[in-house]
Amino acid sequence: MTTIPELSEYKYGFRDKDVSVFRAKRGLTREIVEEISKMKGEPDWMLEFRLKSLEQFYKMPMPSNLNSKWFSLLPGKLDELNFDDITYYVKPSERQGKTWEEVPDEIKQTFDKLGIPEAEQKFLAGVSAQYESEVVYHNMQKELEEQGVIFCDTDTAVREYPELLKEYFGTVVPPADNKFAALNSAVWSGGSFIYVPKGVKCEVPLQAYFRINSENMGQFERTLIIADEGSFVHYVEGCTAPVYSTNSLHSAVVEIIVKDNARCRYTTIQNWAPNIYNLVTKRAVAERGAHMEWVDGNIGSKLTMKYPAVVMKGEGAKADVLSIAVAGKDQHQDAGAKVTALAPNCTATIISKSISKQGGKVTYRGLTSFGRNSEGSKANVKCDTLILDNESTSDTIPYNEIKNDNIILEHEATVSKVSEDQLFYLMSRGLSENEATQMIIMGFIEPFTKELPMEYAVEMNRLIKFEMEGSIG
């Protein structure tokens, strides 16, 4: 007989010694923002951008169902987030490594435990690793560099590619977009900057890895990707953090510009500890014939609020948002997608798969918007939820805005449970209850995992299995 494993713990919950060389005081003041900018040696325009954003942040109320139609039925957990308890900037080391040997030992050990250097050797074209606020390691294949691909951390980009930065930074997600975007704009640090020149196709993915190590730390990376005409890039990010008794905040902003006939795929596998607030604004603009794909996997965190968006600005633009969310005990995944068609013949597909268990809560919050010029556009939304027990819940909150008569919008939502008959069937072939349940769950998320690069699909399956162990019976 097989024994059911012990209730799993968060696997990446180990913490390592604090080796930081600078740590800002808790709380958010103008002085701290100035200090961050000064330490980074930023140009004035960026400091100004930060300070204006800070004003915005102070001015804007916490999002709630009282001030936003979008946030009807907003999760209550947001009230517990205290901005004064957060450390907004932690600098882990003096300089960035080009080889893993140059990365400080303690930090390198962390990434070793996470298997990052190994992954780089095996299947990545470029890797960036962010620890707390700063990118500590960065490397990219020579081949891509020779083709003119830029892949660096965003701080470096501010110094080395000021023209590109000034042109695009903050244009897709302006600071006033929402309170957390304003916060990120004020205190952002790290993140990836990618520029892919016209017609260049990056065949293998570029990856960034984000690790929060400190307690009460806020990680505010800022990512900007520009896929120039006819190019292709696949960017993959992974995130983890240790388990602490108090909360940490991850509030990233991701801006993507997909130019005419270019294609960008952005894959996220987030596996946060259960004390992380994960409040992220991700948005892409797709121009004529461009194709933007968000592949978004959310496991863990205390509260995730994330709605990857695509603004289809040019004729024939395409948007795909494929997401899964897994909510366990005391967790709320408030996730979804926003697609906006502003030009004719745009196509959007949203597939959302969520799983709730042990009292977890999943909400699909989605927007499909068709502007006046969206003649001939269509959108297909499919939300499936799998609820594993009677304590867990799910909600679907779709918003539709339609200003053109000649569009097609399809919406389909299903909620299912693992049925007694399915379990009986699989068990009657010799699978244990645990194996049978896992098989049903794996099948449920298969539309997601089949889109991941093979190595990630394997990892994802392992993660979900791990997450599900002990949640049965």
Next chain:
Amino acid sequence: MSTPNLSIRDLQVSIEDKQILKGVNLSVNGGEIHAIMGPNGTGKSTLASALMGHPKYEVTSGSVTINGEDLLEMEVDERARAGLFLAMQYPSEVSGVTNSDFLRSAINAKRGEGNEISLMKFIREMDKQMEVLEMDESFATRYLNEGFSGGEKKRNEILQMMMLKPTFSILDEIDSGLDIDALKIVAAGVNEMRSPDRGVIIITHYQRLLNYIKPDFVHVFMQGKIVKSGGPELAERLEQEGYDWVKEELGIVDETVGHRV
């Protein structure tokens, strides 16, 4: 190795406090094929599901042993690993899980960790059995039973049986919804499995299937138990004369258990 044996003694089973099986006695040895025949609603399928351990059915009395071990003490998966197989009348669909992945997991669950079947061997075996059952190779990569027609599901059940090679198979109305060609194919699959190491229980209301799979014993099921047993000639008589003569002979008015299942 001694002859495999499945023994059912005075099995009584209820569903939601309603008694369905009222004392079933049956002993099946390796090499034997038993046909259980009877009209609808007499409890035949309940017997099949209860033996496999469906949680809906509660065994209130009696015992079942498989090769001397207490079957009723085992979980569903343990029963499967002990050598019992049920080809279901209405198999579940599982989206996102391919037929071949499922089958390989099931085979490996039985073989145990460290003794997994090699991928090549598995593929060869599956190809071979699918050929016997005249299944298109696309069925290997299709999701488990999803979108399968009734007949395709039945073939898939037999495919699983042929791959898992159970000691005792129960075929629950495997012939319903099959046209004559499909019936012949399914029968060929069952006949191929015939060996002194394996026993089969075929549950059916028609004699039709038994033209292609010759049973050694035929049992008539009414009112939640076996009321008459005989050889293959009993099936032929039932085919020609129906069930009324049995009822008359035994003084049965209503053959059902008063609860359709």
